[in-house]
Amino acid sequence: MRSLQDLKIFIETARQGSLSGAARQLDLSPAATSAAVKRLEAELGAMLFVRSTRHLRLTHQGETFLGHCQQALQLLNDGCQAVQEGQTNIQDVLQLSMPSDIGRNLLLGWLDQFLDTHPRIDLRIQLSDRLANVYRQPVDIALRYGEPPDSSLIAVPLVPDNRRILCASPEYVQQFGMPLSPEDLEKHNCLCFMLGEEVHGRWHFWKNGQEMSVKVRGSRVADDGEAVRLWALSGKGIAYKSRLDVIEDLSNGRLLPLCEGWETEPTPFNLICADRRQFSPAVQALREFLASQFAKLSA
Known part of the structure; x- marks a missing residue:
């Protein structure tokens, strides 16, 4: 017509x-x-x-x-x-993409609380460590570590000061000893994360304004962040994880922090979308809820 x-x-x-x-x-x-x-x-x-x-x-x-x-x-x-x-009105279908480790072990429980408060919102969840293409895939919002690779994307910080932490289980430390500096990692079995074809096998640290870059090696590499954490928990080696991924494991002693005198890599946690017009009341409510939950976690 x-x-x-x-x-x-x-x-x-x-x-x-x-x-x-x-x-x-x-x-x-x-x-x-x-x-x-x-x-x-x-x-x-x-x-x-x-x-x-x-x-x-x-x-x-x-x-x-x-x-x-x-x-x-x-x-x-x-x-x-x-x-x-x-x-x-706070009613919508929200399609979310989030990392596997923090998604399964932290965010899913929080999202249950969010839905209890906002029963007119429906969620569609993708759990993957690969950054979803918010232009081509059925995803409205991505929850991701680090700055988005595409500068045209909108990134709203949820935990801007989050960093990685070097950690291992008490059993691993008892058996193989505790590294006192990043240089000692060359003597240890390091558990590496792989994104796509790229292995995160060079770990960076800072002390007194000086950077130390360490090429690490190990018997296990995974493209799933939760697999790396589970290996660390079972004493298979040393992991270099986002603090948010292991914050509960650290608090209850299942994992021990290592090389605490060294500054570690920044890994800000952001809410990412393609356009600010996607910030509907439902998305705004989710952002405010998650920010408050992370604030309680860090308190």
Whole structure:
């Protein structure tokens, strides 16, 4: 169809029973309303009205078309209203992508609490350590470590001061000793994370403004952050994890911090989306909830 306006003119003409009446109601000229009806008839290849100098009535084809037009415009109005209500009410379907380790062991539990507070929100979750393509995949929001590789993406900090931490289980330390500086890592079995084809096998540390870069080696590499944490918990080696991933393991002694006198790599945790217009009330509520939960975690 040429335009929704033509359909609205057709419906109003049928309601008023005249082109001039429709023109007055829609604040258009009679010539404009007549032209709109003629365009529709030409496109459909059918006469919609029987006209005389004083009267106008729908043809059988016009009556059939009128019913469909009214339904179509009502559906469109309903859709516009639903979108507008979604911008003012906390109701939505949120499609989230998040890392496997913090996702399974921290965020899923928090999201249950969030849904209890906002029962009109539905969640669709992707758990993966690969950064979702928010332009091509069915993902509205990604929760990720580090700055996004695409500078056009919007990154809202949730934990801007998060860093990595070197850690191992008490059993591993008892058996193989505790490294006193990053240089000692060359003597230890280091558990490495792999993103895509790239292994994170060079670990960086700082002390007194000087950087130390250590090439580490080990018997285990995984593209899943949770696998690396589980290996560390079972005493298989030393991990260099985000503090958020292991904060509970550190607090209850399942993992021990190593080389504490050294500054470690920054790994800010961000909420990422493609456009600020995606910050609906539901997304804003989620951001505020997660920020408050992380603040409690760090307290």
